Amino acid sequence: MLSTRDIQRKIRTVRNIQQICRAMKTVSSIKLRKAEERILAARPYTDALSEMVAGLANSEYTHPLLAVREVRRTLIVAVSADKGLAGAYNTNLIRETLAQVRAQHGDVALIPVGRKVADTVRRLGYTTEAVINPLGGEPQFRTFAALADQIGELYTEEKIDRVLLVFSRFGGGITTQQLLPLAALDGDGATGDVIYEPSPAGILEQLLPRYLRTSLYTAVLSAVASEHAARVAAMSLATDNAEEVISQLTMDYNKSRQASITNELVDIVGAAEALV
Numbered sequence: 001m002l003s004t005r006d007i008q009r010k011i012r013t014v015r016n017i018q019q020i021c022r023a024m025k026t027v028s029s030i031k032l033r034k035a036e037e038r039i040l041a042a043r044p045y046t047d048a049l050s051e052m053v054a055g056l057a058n059s060e061y062t063h064p065l066l067a068v069r070e071v072r073r074t075l076i077v078a079v080s081a082d083k084g085l086a087g088a089y090n091t092n093l094i095r096e097t098l099a100q101v102r103a104q105h106g107d108v109a110l111i112p113v114g115r116k117v118a119d120t121v122r123r124l125g126y127t128t129e130a131v132i133n134p135l136g137g138e139p140q141f142r143t144f145a146a147l148a149d150q151i152g153e154l155y156t157e158e159k160i161d162r163v164l165l166v167f168s169r170f171g172g173g174i175t176t177q178q179l180l181p182l183a184a185l186d187g188d189g190a191t192g193d194v195i196y197e198p199s200p201a202g203i204l205e206q207l208l209p210r211y212l213r214t215s216l217y218t219a220v221l222s223a224v225a226s227e228h229a230a231r232v233a234a235m236s237l238a239t240d241n242a243e244e245v246i247s248q249l250t251m252d253y254n255k256s257r258q259a260s261i262t263n264e265l266v267d268i269v270g271a272a273e274a275l276v
Helices: 004-055 089-103 115-124 142-155 200-275
Strands: 073-079 109-114 162-167 173-180
Touching: 004 089, 004 200, 073 089, 073 115, 073 142, 089 109, 089 115, 089 162, 089 173, 089 200, 109 115, 142 162, 142 200, 162 200, 173 200
Parallel strands: 073 109, 073 162
Antiparallel strands: 162 173
16 A cells, blocks of 8 residues: 555645646647638638639639549648647547548558648658658648649649548547549539629639649638647546545545554554553
């Protein structure tokens, strides 16, 4: 059985860990709120752009990013966190990424985004077309716009035939989304009474690259928000568990102290009886 001094030392250690977890929860809560604000700020533009692209992307107009062809080489973009202590967030993301790699029938290349998945991809020796490491606390649009342009160029040059995006959708868990080809867009493809100048095809030429950039960037924003939400939940659970451990250790301390006092009393009584 541990001595009272050892138990006190363990209580202090657990309390220190609890304070760290509580601080991390607070910081992640603030970051989560900021990430949610960025998602909400981007939503009107994203929704309007998606509606316009869905209305234009029909059989009358062609574009290299809409081309569907036999899949010989797949590119998988996987978005993870830079840090741990977020529950099973990174583990589930990496597991889904590796499952998608195994599910492909042709060649596979990857673009890892975030330190955790980048380290895994490097360790396993997979082919990469680019690496974004670290992801950073506040992902910048220009970084992922450039990455989207690189992906679009690889696709139009037929160096890849399909692009899959593995990320955590905020509030929806780990998901795999087809990024290219941009063939399965919601909408009936009808332009209705809208008049486009200079032409629908010309506008589509300008919109599709922007749509690709926006789709990638909003997915990254969603992944960052999911990371912070997972960390808040993990640190909240860790804080509660630490409280339970402290309560149990406090009970053990009281029992140990009570036993120590009882033993001292027995010794005193025994000594007193010996003197009588």
